Amino acid sequence: MKLAKTPLICALASTALAMFIFITEANAVDADAAKALAKKSNCLRCHGIDKDKDGPAYAKISGKYQGMAGAEEKLIKHLASGEKAKFPDGHEEDHMILKADDPADIKNLVDWILSLPPQAP
Numbered sequence: 001m002k003l004a005k006t007p008l009i010c011a012l013a014s015t016a017l018a019m020f021i022f023i024t025e026a027n028a029v030d031a032d033a034a035k036a037l038a039k040k041s042n043c044l045r046c047h048g049i050d051k052d053k054d055g056p057a058y059a060k061i062s063g064k065y066q067g068m069a070g071a072e073e074k075l076i077k078h079l080a081s082g083e084k085a086k087f088p089d090g091h092e093e094d095h096m097i098l099k100a101d102d103p104a105d106i107k108n109l110v111d112w113i114l115s116l117p118p119q120a121p
């Protein structure tokens, strides 16, 4: 009886392990892909990773939004809608809209920004 159950328990355990690995992989931020997309899309012209340019440093955006409910959706919407952005000299213009073939790439870029060590905004 005991022997007969062992393979079943092993099978269940390895399925659970495989699912766990799959889920953690799926949620992991691909920082290289995020940086490549930001570079390709000219985001880094206005945003430094930890230095302000015309736009705030990504680390400051991380500091502003980290732990805030709905931060990911808000930033994805920001990048899809081109809402008004305020520049340091006070003028406002439509923010650049981020285009990507796969919406998952935009989510990955936002998740990467939110994963940066936060700076005080």
Ligand code: HEC
Binding pocket: 038, 041, 042, 043, 044, 045, 046, 047, 054, 055, 056, 061, 064, 075, 078, 079, 084, 085, 086, 087, 088, 095, 096, 097, 098, 099, 109, 113
């Ligand atoms: C022409 C300059 C410029 C470019 C190019 C630019 N941004 Fe921005 N971005 C800004 C400015 C200025 C702000 C500040 C907006 C504000 O606080 O009103 C901003 C704000 C943001 C924010 C924070 C929004 C918020 O709600 O706090 C994110 C995220 C962001 N940009 C991401 C990007 C990404 C990703 C790209 C590339 C697709 C990009 N930006 C390209 C100027 C730029």
